[in-house]
Amino acid sequence: MGCEVIEVQAVSKTYGKKKNIFTALRDVSFEIADGASVAIVGKSGSGKSTLMHVMSGLDKPEEGQIVIGGENILTFKPKQMDKFRSSEMSFIFQSFFVQGNESCYNNVSLPLEIANVPFRARKAKVERSLAAVELTEKRRSRARDLSGGQKQRLAIARAIVNEPKILFADEPTGNLDSATGEVVQDLLFRYNKENGTTLIVVTHDEDLAKRCDMQVYIKDGEIVKMTGAKS
């Protein structure tokens, strides 16, 4: 692994056909250094979420390449893509998407099960992850009984449990008040610095964007400004 540089090369993505055609991304190119934190900033409908989906291989653009660690992930077969996502990537969403009826422990354990981590190796990883977000006490509680901030911390625990190379965060503080939002941000950036995980944050929050090493501003599917990028 080592140098997991992410290169977005001339990516274009459209939705719909003929008259109703809508261009979500138009010729987007940039490069992210290994272990960097990047903010993709834009208003809703600007194409920033589509960019995240394309970069994580959930969505396929019509044109362009996503090169991660020297490989164009868009050429991967579904099985290969699933394996790549389960071992290298992770996600945090605005509305948490924790499984309310499962215990915190089982929520965090899910990515390990998907990645076929042996049963015995799971416990230590889950415990370490829950400890990192200070939810060890809540191990047996159902996720639906947690507060919003706790839920997002649980989502972070789930996201980091399998030690991903790239962590996507889609408006991670969008549903939280500023105090709890702060805590979540701190957790994310601390993890980014300590483990060298590339952090890609999609947001419209300027303050959050400013904490990142690099900012990519998007409007109507096009990059309008890039700051902090290595030349």
Added chain:
Amino acid sequence: MKTIDIMRRAGRNLRQAKGRTFLTSLAIAVGAFTLTLSLAAGQGAREYADNLLKNNIDPRALFIVKDAKITSTSASSSLQEYSDDLGSSAATGRSVAIKMMTTDDIKKLEGRSDIEQVIPIYQLQAKYVTFQGVDKKYVAPITYFDSSTLVEASAGTVPALGVQIGDDEILVPQEFVDTLNMRAEELVGKKVTLIVTQSTATPTTDQITQAFMTGGDQAVKELLKPQTKEFSYMVRGVIKPSAMAITSNPRLHVSTNSAKAINDYANAGSAEGNKFFGVTALAKSDRNPETVKQAIQKDYGYTVQTAKDAQSLLFTFVNILQGIVAGFAMLALVASVFGIINTQYISVLERTSQIGLMKALGMRRRDIAKLFRYEAAWIGFIGGSLGVGLGLAVGWAANPVITKSLDLGDSSLLIFVWWQLAILIVALIIVAISAGWLPARKAARLDPIEALRTE
């Protein structure tokens, strides 16, 4: 993702929607319950029939008839060619003429080396019957004692299987004793007299003329008046009604020799005299009844039924009844299949975001489909176990009552066979999985981006 992990998650998902899971499995349970009981009742009926035949029919017994119509139920409606061995319809109580066995036919059978105890089926009739110590005259059906069936005595003695009663002995059914207002013990050793009428041959004109010449009117009347003869026997035993007996009307039983004597007297001179619609016989003990049957059918073209044939006839009946009940159970299962499809569809819709997340985390489509199929499998398992368990409970509670009310003696009507029930549960799981197929496919095909779009 490992199968065991998927199964655990599927199980937990169901546990968290207890009410819904329970109600959905209840639909399957209804089918499972009905199937369990129909299986048990079928098994019980078959075992009962088996016992019945084992107790009543010597496995070597053969029932031989000349005309296949006697054993088949369909009557021929076409015009039939006359032949001398056709019996009148009155003799057989049927609306079709039946080929009867003649004395020659019976002699041929008696001459065979592979059968013994060839007994014609005598049609015995007495004008009336008297019992010693009772003034009244009675009408009673009479038959000869079949030594290949087992009977029990409520007083006196009855012979062991395969042993015929003495020629001066008679067996009286308990039901008759009740009518006589006597105790069974009192009747044993008493005399029973059968008054048998001879069906005389219609006299020829010459005979009538001659009688008129010699004795006038009186002599002609005498000639046309039926003759009667008394046959007296001593009561050896009283036959107890048995749950294991093949139901037949109670009858007086005389020995086969006595039966022959009565038959010969009653039919002397009449056309029916030495014709019988069949015989019973026993295959020699070192022969297989089935091979003997084939041989007789081949040699004479007779129709032969073995004890096994009688058994299969009863079994066919049981199987048909069981099939009808099972059919209704299948309908219940079909209804439950739609229940499962519906529930699982709703479940997929409810968990859209969860499915999207799992896909984003790299869960394979196949595994997501498995997750929902396993949930359906759990529903099938729970429903199946519930239904089978309920069936067992009902069987356990109802068996003594049924046995008592149907007078089955030691046997039970509902007999549960564990491997049948195990197969039933497995089959229900398979049914449930196939019901969950479409919803599982829908879940697997869900677009993760759509699924994860923030509401």
